[in-house]
Amino acid sequence: xxxxxxxxxxxxxxEGDNSIINCAYSNSASDYFIWxxxxxxxxxxxxxxxxxxxxxxxxxxxxxxxxxxxKHLSLQIAATQPGDSAVYFCAASAPTGSARQLTFGSxxxxxxxx
Amino acid sequence: KAGVTQTPRYLIKTRGQQVTLSCSPISGHRSVSxxxxxxxxxxxxxxxYFSETQRNKGNFPGRFSGRQFSNSRSxxxxxxxxxxxxxxxxxxxxxxxxxxxxxxxxxxxVL
Numbered sequence: 001x002x003x004x005x006x007x008x009x010x011x012x013x014x015e016g017d018n019s020i021i022n023c024a025y026s027n028s029a030s031d032y033f034i035w036x037x038x039x040x041x042x043x044x045x046x047x048x049x050x051x052x053x054x055x056x057x058x059x060x061x062x063x064x065x066x067x068x069x070x071k072h073l074s075l076q077i078a079a080t081q082p083g084d085s086a087v088y089f090c091a092a093s094a095p096t097g098s099a100r101q102l103t104f105g106s107x108x109x110x111x112x113x114x
Numbered sequence: 115k116a117g118v119t120q121t122p123r124y125l126i127k128t129r130g131q132q133v134t135l136s137c138s139p140i141s142g143h144r145s146v147s148x149x150x151x152x153x154x155x156x157x158x159x160x161x162x163y164f165s166e167t168q169r170n171k172g173n174f175p176g177r178f179s180g181r182q183f184s185n186s187r188s189x190x191x192x193x194x195x196x197x198x199x200x201x202x203x204x205x206x207x208x209x210x211x212x213x214x215x216x217x218x219x220x221x222x223x224v225l
Contacts, residue, residue, distance in 0.1 A: 034213070043118070043204050043216030044157070089157065099170040102147075102214070104157035 004092050004105040012111045019077040021108045023090035026071065030092035032100075035064060035075045038087045038107070047075070047088075077110075085112045116141065118207050118217035126223045132193040135220045139186050139207030145169075146188040147214065148180060151202040160203075163188055192222075200224045 004025045013019045025033075031052040036044035050057045050064045050073070057064050063076040077084055087107040093100050119138045127133050139146050147170075148160040159172035163182035180190040186207075192199055200223050206214040 036216075041218075043206075043218050046213060046215065049213065091157075096170060099162060099164075101159060101170055101172075103159070104149075106156040 004090060004103045009106070010109045010111070012113055013080050014113050015082060016079055019075075019080045019084070019110060021075045021077075021088050021090075021110065023073050023075075023105050024071055025073070025090075025092040025103075027092060027094050027103070028068075028071065030071075030094040030103075032093040033064070033066060033073050034091045034093070034102075035062075036089045036091065036104075037084075038089065040086075044089060080110075080112050082112050082114070085110055118205055118215055120203075120205050120217040120220050122220060123218065124221045124223075126225060127195050128225050129195055129197060131195050132191060133195060133222060134189055134191045135203055135205075135222075137188045137190075137205030137207075137217060139188070139205075140209070140215055143207035143209045143215075144186055145208045146182055146186065147206045147208075148188070148190050149204040149206065150174070151204055151219070152200075157204070160190065195224045197224050 034049040035047040037047050038044045048059045048062050048064050050066050055066050061078045066073045087109050089107045090105045091102050093102050121136045145164045147162040149157050151157045161180050162170040166182045177193045182188045202219040204219045206216045208214045
């Protein structure tokens with residue numbers, strides 16, 4: 001089955017620096033990928049997504065890069081702020097019959113240092 | 115639009131009991147998915163309902179069940195609770211094919 005893993009369980013960065021969170025997936029049929037942010041006591045919040053026909057997508061201060069050859073994606077956060085401190089999950093979506101299944105990575109705890 | 119709501123937010127049960135959790139999706143969303151989140155296993159997919167039908171199911175025992183009503187509201191039930199069922203249960207709804215919006219979750223503690 002699909003497995004989605006994150007390279008580091010924790011990441012600490014200085015305020016103002018850029019953050020990079022990496023993720024690997026196993027199912028080559030995965031064609032849609034999402035990054036979520038989860039703050040303490042809240043449900044995951046959608047940050048940005050990317051389809052498999054793209055290799056880069058930019059949002060506000062965030063960029064997702066997709067490398068289908070090695071089944072890897074990354075989330076880059078520019079000028080990291082204290083409010084960015086949270087757990088970040090990647091998720092891979094693949095078709096399963098008439099439905100789709102979303103498989104989540106285990107999460108990376110991002111801590112922004114003052 | 116109001117977001118996904120889940121009730122109750124916190125629940126404490128004892129082993130062997132059963133529990134029912136409720137989820138109200140965003141208005142107009144017909145798909146509701148349920149997830150279990152634990153520190154050790156992360157986010158794991160339980161099942162998805164669309165137009166009152168279970169469309170997809172994860173690898174959980176039959177003690178975990180769900181249903182969806184005609185107004186798209188969904189409930190999940192866990193029978194014969196075990197200590198390992200302690201988790202944050204998240205509900206997510208979506209309108210388009212992929213993007214999901216999560217609720218705040220129900221924190222279940224089994225003693």
